[in-house]
Amino acid sequence: MGTEKPLKILMLAKRFAEAMPKHQHKFDMLEAIGRVADVRYWTKDGDIFDIMARLDFRPDMIFHYDFEWRNAFAPNIRNLDRADILKGCYVLDVHFDPAARREYFDRSGKPDIIFSASKYPFLEAFPDCASRFEWLPFGINESLIKDYGLPKDIRYSLMGLMDPKYPFRHAVASRMKGAEGFVHFKHPGHRTPDRPGLFVKEEYARAINRSMISFTCGSVLRIPVAKFLEIPGCRALMLAEPNRDIEELGFEDGVHYVACNRTNVGTQALYYAEAAEEREQLTDAGYELVHRAHTNEARARQFVDAVKARLTGGGRAGERAT
CATH class of the missing domain: 3.40.50.2000 (Glycogen Phosphorylase B;)
Structure with a gap:
């Protein structure tokens, strides 16, 4: 039996940790996904069809990271609603501009999967998005978040x-x-x-x-x-x-x-x-x-499982993140 091919993911995300080191942990989780999937990054604003034409592969899924804070984390992408590939997005702060979120969910983005760092706050804010929701909490980078053996001073x-x-x-x-x-x-x-x-x-x-x-x-x-x-x-x-x-x-x-x-x-x-x-x-x-x-590796596997479930028509990958 052959080895299963890794998912091809178009990652619409800026390399935001370079300018905002406070947010390195968020980018570390994206990099963990890149270790279990074939990922191409796109960091600039643009039209999704122009972007796709420049790629050297056809992705299985387009993952648009959170557009909050005036696109500090992800580029502004046009015509996502028209793309005929499975689409996902990520929600960091559920309280950020609910009207803009709603417009993106229902019109300008139309993601098939809405990943969120929170579960109950998200579902309380957007209960009608439950069928598209996947919980993807933060994880840890074990090379950084660890026991350094320091005195408890x-x-x-x-x-x-x-x-x-x-x-x-x-x-x-x-x-x-x-x-x-x-x-x-x-x-x-x-x-x-x-x-x-x-x-x-x-x-x-x-x-x-x-x-x-x-x-x-x-x-x-x-x-x-x-x-x-x-x-x-x-x-x-x-x-x-x-x-x-x-x-x-x-x-x-x-x-x-x-x-x-x-x-x-x-x-x-x-x-x-x-x-x-x-x-x-x-x-x-x-x-x-x-x-x-709760490592980034666990989150990356969770992400891939959720995407595969949607690609095969299996619906949501599951309720729990443990």
Whole structure:
């Protein structure tokens, strides 16, 4: 029997991590797809028929990455609605310009598959797109998100944006202010160019690995942000505001992390800082879960399976991402 040929994918995506190193993890997931499929990138605005004429293959599927932030991640592509090839797109922030999303889903893009980084927030926002929906959460790059074996010289860490969409993070900052060993790492900026010492990539991962405990949440939208994987993936205990998406990804309170709310997060943090045996058990279990089930390689296989299911007329590839 011959070896099955890899899928041919036309990837309509900019090499955005070069200009926005904060978003390297997103591009790492695209590159993982390129290791299991035959991928051609197209990075410039254009007409899909002109683009297709320049290719050296006919793709099985056209994958248009997210057009949000004025096409910061993907080019503007015309006439996608007329292309007679299976089409997919990706949705990062489900709250971004719902009217523009709707116009793209129903008219200018007409994707056959709508991949989204979130599940329940997406389906709540676009319930009529359920038949086209495939959940593709973030994954981790295991060469970066790992145990560096560093001393745990940070007792508690908080990272990420501190705008009004993140009331849990504000509660953490308020309750932990003045606590011994608490460090708040400021967001480096979405579009800040790379430079030595910028708090991204290995600088960021090593800070988590130095942390005994680290906090996160999915904002008021309750989305499964990458930190839900990165914190346990760098072997720190995660104290987090839970949501349905991370529960469906296999995270169990008291097994892989500690679920908190704005009222009890300070008490929980102080308790687990002292409960060394419990803390280490939870940290180890969270680390194992992420590196077993939530790598970029796992996401790439999930992506390919979803595309193959649609190509063969099998409908959705499945509900779960674990």
